[in-house]
Amino acid sequence: MYGEIITIGDELISGRTLDLNARYAAGRLTASGLRVSRITSVGDDRIMVSRTLSKALESSRFVIITGGLGPTDDDMTNEIVAAALNRSLCLDRQMLDRIKRHIEAKGIELTPSIEKMAWLPEGSRIINPDGAMCGCCIIEQGVRLYFLPGIPDQMRMLLDNFVLPEILSLYEAVPSVGQNILKLYGVKEHQIAETIKAIRSETGDVVLGFYPHFPENHITLSLSGADEPAVVSEIQRVENLIRRLLDPFIFASGNQDMEEAIGRQLIDKSLTISVAESCTGGLIGHRLTNVPGSSAYFKGGVVTYSNQSKMDLIDVKEETLETYGAVSDQTVREMAQGLRKYFNTDLTLAVTGIAGPDGGGPEKPVGTVYIGLSAGNQIFSERYRFWGDRGQIKLEISTMALDWVRRYINGDPFIPGV
Amino acid sequence: MYGEIITIGDELISGRTLDLNARYAAGRLTASGLRVSRITSVGDDRIMVSRTLSKALESSRFVIITGGLGPTDDDMTNEIVAAALNRSLCLDRQMLDRIKRHIEAKGIELTPSIEKMAWLPEGSRIINPDGAMCGCCIIEQGVRLYFLPGIPDQMRMLLDNFVLPEILSLYEAVPSVGQNILKLYGVKEHQIAETIKAIRSETGDVVLGFYPHFPENHITLSLSGADEPAVVSEIQRVENLIRRLLDPFIFASGNQDMEEAIGRQLIDKSLTISVAESCTGGLIGHRLTNVPGSSAYFKGGVVTYSNQSKMDLIDVKEETLETYGAVSDQTVREMAQGLRKYFNTDLTLAVTGIAGPDGGGPEKPVGTVYIGLSAGNQIFSERYRFWGDRGQIKLEISTMALDWVRRYINGDPFIPGV
Numbered sequence: 001m002y003g004e005i006i007t008i009g010d011e012l013i014s015g016r017t018l019d020l021n022a023r024y025a026a027g028r029l030t031a032s033g034l035r036v037s038r039i040t041s042v043g044d045d046r047i048m049v050s051r052t053l054s055k056a057l058e059s060s061r062f063v064i065i066t067g068g069l070g071p072t073d074d075d076m077t078n079e080i081v082a083a084a085l086n087r088s089l090c091l092d093r094q095m096l097d098r099i100k101r102h103i104e105a106k107g108i109e110l111t112p113s114i115e116k117m118a119w120l121p122e123g124s125r126i127i128n129p130d131g132a133m134c135g136c137c138i139i140e141q142g143v144r145l146y147f148l149p150g151i152p153d154q155m156r157m158l159l160d161n162f163v164l165p166e167i168l169s170l171y172e173a174v175p176s177v178g179q180n181i182l183k184l185y186g187v188k189e190h191q192i193a194e195t196i197k198a199i200r201s202e203t204g205d206v207v208l209g210f211y212p213h214f215p216e217n218h219i220t221l222s223l224s225g226a227d228e229p230a231v232v233s234e235i236q237r238v239e240n241l242i243r244r245l246l247d248p249f250i251f252a253s254g255n256q257d258m259e260e261a262i263g264r265q266l267i268d269k270s271l272t273i274s275v276a277e278s279c280t281g282g283l284i285g286h287r288l289t290n291v292p293g294s295s296a297y298f299k300g301g302v303v304t305y306s307n308q309s310k311m312d313l314i315d316v317k318e319e320t321l322e323t324y325g326a327v328s329d330q331t332v333r334e335m336a337q338g339l340r341k342y343f344n345t346d347l348t349l350a351v352t353g354i355a356g357p358d359g360g361g362p363e364k365p366v367g368t369v370y371i372g373l374s375a376g377n378q379i380f381s382e383r384y385r386f387w388g389d390r391g392q393i394k395l396e397i398s399t400m401a402l403d404w405v406r407r408y409i410n411g412d413p414f415i416p417g418v
Numbered sequence: 419m420y421g422e423i424i425t426i427g428d429e430l431i432s433g434r435t436l437d438l439n440a441r442y443a444a445g446r447l448t449a450s451g452l453r454v455s456r457i458t459s460v461g462d463d464r465i466m467v468s469r470t471l472s473k474a475l476e477s478s479r480f481v482i483i484t485g486g487l488g489p490t491d492d493d494m495t496n497e498i499v500a501a502a503l504n505r506s507l508c509l510d511r512q513m514l515d516r517i518k519r520h521i522e523a524k525g526i527e528l529t530p531s532i533e534k535m536a537w538l539p540e541g542s543r544i545i546n547p548d549g550a551m552c553g554c555c556i557i558e559q560g561v562r563l564y565f566l567p568g569i570p571d572q573m574r575m576l577l578d579n580f581v582l583p584e585i586l587s588l589y590e591a592v593p594s595v596g597q598n599i600l601k602l603y604g605v606k607e608h609q610i611a612e613t614i615k616a617i618r619s620e621t622g623d624v625v626l627g628f629y630p631h632f633p634e635n636h637i638t639l640s641l642s643g644a645d646e647p648a649v650v651s652e653i654q655r656v657e658n659l660i661r662r663l664l665d666p667f668i669f670a671s672g673n674q675d676m677e678e679a680i681g682r683q684l685i686d687k688s689l690t691i692s693v694a695e696s697c698t699g700g701l702i703g704h705r706l707t708n709v710p711g712s713s714a715y716f717k718g719g720v721v722t723y724s725n726q727s728k729m730d731l732i733d734v735k736e737e738t739l740e741t742y743g744a745v746s747d748q749t750v751r752e753m754a755q756g757l758r759k760y761f762n763t764d765l766t767l768a769v770t771g772i773a774g775p776d777g778g779g780p781e782k783p784v785g786t787v788y789i790g791l792s793a794g795n796q797i798f799s800e801r802y803r804f805w806g807d808r809g810q811i812k813l814e815i816s817t818m819a820l821d822w823v824r825r826y827i828n829g830d831p832f833i834p835g836v
Contacts, residue, residue, distance in 0.1 A: 181434070282699075284700065303719040358710065
């Protein structure tokens with residue numbers, strides 16, 4: 001069942017805004033067993049919207065269109081669509097009532113620009129007429145055109161609760177689509193490519209995809225078929241083939257991310273953690289606390305961005321800083337240990353490094369970082385070198401530090417340093 | 419001068435990957451005075467790529483095409499393009515030499531799948547043949563088709579250094595395009611809409627756009643014309659009109675973000691800062707340290723995610739926590755003051771709140787937060803209520819906290835709390 005997505009807005013084709021709506025809709029449709037054949041973004045432009053719509057009518061069974069439904073002058077989707085489909089624009093009473101209720105609650109007056117939102121192409125059916133937000137559907141040449149607002153939250157709510165169920169109910173024979181994503185860190189792209197090649201003769205109809213997702217690498221497995229349990233078990237079989245070769249690098253699968261995977265592990269083992277961050281500035285704590293319920297295992301940390309704060313807060317010795325420098329094995333170990341002054345956690349994690357663009361030298365270039373982890377009486381540390389801009393280096397340091405926690409709990413060796 | 423962008427890859431139309439390449443290319447082309455009329459994403463699919471290419475040849479002067487040039491089986495762009503344009507695929511010696519040099523340096527052997535990358539549609543011209551990464555250009559029916567790799571860093575490098583200069587050199591009469599973005603926080607969308615309406619009769623040919631960018635709101639001003647100084651001064655004139663009405667809410671313009679704007683202010687006033695974070699988990703420190711050189715003013719902080727750590731680290735009184743709770747005015751003030759034990763900074767900033775989804779109650783629902791700022795002998799605090807998911811609440815708290823710093827330095831009143 002092929003459909004496509006059209007997103008409308010000058011902000012999209014000028015690069016001012018990232019098109020999150022298209023991605024969300026594409027992901028939801030694909031996960032539901034529907035196929036997206038094309039995503040097109042055009043500006044608030046009569047000719048381009050009209051051309052794109054005609055093209056979509058030629059080859060798709062349904063089209064999700066977002067944007068251009070608001071009150072401002074550049075919101076012209078209804079008008080353009082009416083012209084493109086040779087339909088009149090009509091004042092829709094149901095839509096007008098809905099808008100009136102909505103704005104009255106906010107104490108806003110009905111102006112012509114707000115009323116404009118109720119002028120819809122003839123034959124439009126309103127989706128979710130009782131709710132605060134809504135879209136509409138037009139059937140043209142047997143193709144269903146769904147018009148949704150460009151505001152991401154509204155678009156998502158309407159897509160998930162109204163549009164997707166409707167499309168799925170119309171097309172009963174949607175094949176079951178199984179998909180999984182394996183997320184890896186610490187393995188080179190060409191190793192993954194070689195692994196995929198090595199198992200190629202055994203993967204059957206499962207389609208493998210490989211996508212770098214800095215600093216992670218993701219492998220996708222997908223398969224469609226009529227028999228859902230068979231699809232699921234076939235994907236599992238191929239996942240096992242991959243795990244046989246790359247298991248230590250796989251930190252999560254599906255929608256789980258690194259911090260959720262670690263949170264799960266810490267909860268399972270009843271372990272707690274605290275962090276001492278230098279170059280990452282708080283990013284590790286931020287990531288750990290993105291997980292709801294993380295207060296069960298994350299107790300807090302310090303951001304010791306200056307030498308003075310390393311001494312004052314977590315007792316890094318002045319002598320250590322003078323002799324070895326703030327970015328050194330000795331310092332990171334003292335940081336991890338110093339945290340214990342405040343945090344009675346099972347694990348303490350510390351990082352110190354040079355995120356750049358300045359501050360590097362011949363012995364410790366930009367991207368040099370030390371990671372330290374203390375657990376009971378044990379303390380581990382390692383030096384790494386990362387590449388990229390400041391944001392990438394901070395991100396990769398935080399990922400490597402979190403990967404240390406995962407590997408420590410699993411009893412796997414840490415990724416070797418330099 | 420109209421062009422368009424085509425991005426190729428199953429990962430794009432299935433929603434697995436966000437299309438950062440299209441956005442980057444769109445932004446760079448627009449900023450250079452070129453117009454993007456359409457962005458189309460299609461899968462690794464013969465028919466769709468071929469159709470999309472034919473369509474582009476009808477209406478564009480140049481097309482940027484990314485993706486599908488790699489060594490794996492689903493990288494089929496060259497083959498599809500050759501078929502679509504009715505050209506032969508030829509082994510390009512220059513390309514092959516370049517690839518050989520590149521893989522030899524990495525100790526990788528030349529395999530058929532790597533050699534495939536050197537089979538290009540007849541008449542292809544290689545862009546950047548000496549570099550480690552390259553793309554190619556084909557002229558078809560007078561339209562320039564630029565094929566670039568899908569790996570973002572490579573695509574960007576080639577676009578910026580080769581493709582854009584070439585396009586600009588071909589079309590001399592590109593009009594000067596002026597653009598500015600004003601970034602606002604703390605003002606409601608409808609107030610911005612009203613402001614734009616109020617000045618409409620005075621904005622001349624400057625096109626105003628308004629884009630929510632949670633939790634910020636952005637206003638764009640754009641104008642094209644032959645006379646660059648006139649374009650710049652006209653945009654400035656309209657910016658002044660907006661500033662007359664909304665100035666206290668404008669925290670930055672152009673590419674600057676909130677943390678850069680504050681960094682600039684702190685440097686200008688020779689002020690230093692430290693932070694005590696609870697619900698944000700380190701996000702404020704992370705944002706402050708995203709700015710290169712931030713160690714000049716950001717000295718560090720603490721992440722006191724548990725009650726115990728609030729007491730142990732920054733001397734929040736047990737009695738305060740028991741009487742008023744961790745999320746309270748009293749606690750946030752003690753947090754801001756307690757930081758001074760370690761950080762001799764001009765400003766100390768503290769936040770404590772409930773990011774959700776759990777932990778809320780009738781008196782302090784999810785999204786409740788207290789912000790505290792101490793400066794010399796002064797201490798300020800306020801209660802706010804934010805909405806959204808955990809990520810949105812954390813983000814908005816960090817933005818409001820940074821906005822406090824900006825407003826304090828400017829001598830502006832803080833945004834009123836609840």
